[in-house]
Amino acid sequence: MEETLGTALRRWRDRLSPIDVGRTSRPGRRAAGLRREELAELAGLSVDYVVRLEQGRATSPSAQVVASLARALQLEPVERDYAYRLAGLLPPPEGTISTHVPAGVQRMLARLGEFPVGVFSADWTLLSWTPAWAALLGDPSGRTHVERNLVRAVFATGPTGLATWPVIQEDDTLGPALVADLRTALVNYPHDRELAGLLAELRSSSAEFTRLWDEGAVGPHVSARKTVVHPQVGEVTCDCDVLTVPGCDIRLVVYTVAAGSVDAERLEFLRVTNGVSHDGSSPPGPGLFSTP
Template sequence: MDETLGTALHRWRDRLSPADVGLTSRPGRRAVGLRREELAELAGLSVDYVVRLEQGRAKSPSAQVVASLTRALQLQSMERDHAYRLAGLLPPQEGTISTHIPAGVQRMLARLGEFPVGVFSVDWNLLTWTPGWAVLMGDPSASAHNERNLARAVFATGSSGLTSWPVLQDGDALKPALVADLRTALVNYPRDRGLSSLVEELRSASAEFARRWDEGSVGPHVSARKTVVHPQVGEVVCDCDVLTVPGCDIRLVVYTVAAGSADAEKLEFLRVTNGVRADGPTPPGLGLFSTP
């Protein structure tokens, strides 16, 4: 029998365990691998749509849907490309930005769910986030796709970042670093229409971005002290670090607080009240691998 996207999804789903994706395995569980409901939640899709995909009744998933499924299923690059072809789509082409997150990074995130970590593509679109990120910064799943771009949030909308509440930043290292990143990305990914459109949009929408771009603004990412003004606990002072992953162009933005500090107590309170445990796998329902 010829393989279809549905049969491939079922096969890939069967090989993952709940622990692989940060879910708690309940006693008496009989299902092999992930349930359809779990895959749907991880990919940000409806259960009915996943069922129709696997049964072959949904014939034309979008590239965005396929990207979400391949991330949720922790596929390797060749498997990801195979999924695109089975869906009748061209895999991401050379010279365009990849949103693929390596399986090793996804397994790491599943075990770091209590830490606020956001994963961004090279053009600073938020791809996925941990439950800890949603607890501290606000759940991004309610935002539209174009509202999840950090450069757009910082320059075009006047926001302090991809948050539901204010973030007070010390210093001015972020803006030149974002401009430098986009300038480098435009050289590395000349065929990516989304990236070129983003740059043109920001040049038109933000006089500051246009000025920094025309001046050739550059700057490395450095550790920064930021204060999140959370509606439940007030100010939470965090250290923000931007980490890169060798071999791929994704960035991990990680927020941490000093152990034993009042800020650590506030963050722990938010974790507990939102059901994010620091002593075991993160529970479902907090958008660990939400759709972009």
């Protein structure tokens, strides 16, 4: 039988354990892998569209849809490229920024679901997030791909631009570190048009970005204290750390609070009121790997 995107999606869905995406595998569950409803939630798509893809009735998915499905299904890079070809698309070319999140990182995120964690690409575009991230900072699923870029949010609209409510950082180390990262990304991905467009936009719209860029600003990411002014619980002060994955040009931004602190109580309240369980799962809605 001829391989299609639909048959490949069904095969990849059947092999993926619900536990690996932060779902609980309850006794009596018939599906060994992911249900269509679960894949749709994780990919930020409608169930009907996933059904039509698998049945071959939707034949022209966009590159962003394929990328989101590949992340949700935890495909290896070669499988992701195969999915692009089955959809009649060219895989992302070399020299461009990847939006692929390795399966190992995704499994780790599924088990860290009680913590606010965001995954960013090399140009600091938010690719995925845990339910606790959405509970603390606001749900990014309603934002466009352009609006999910942290550098644009910091320099174009202020440091709270990516969050729904104000985020206050106690020092000014973030800006130079982000500029240094974009300088490195430009060397590593010289053919990425979105990156070139982002740099041109920021140089024309932000005097602060232009100053730091022209001065050759460099600076590593360091642990920072950030206070989220949340409308439900007030101020939540967190430690924010940026983690990198060897061999993969993505960043994990992790917010943590001290156990037993007032901030921990407030974060726990947000998790409970937003339906986030301690296994990191959440009720139906925009998932961990929503479409950019």
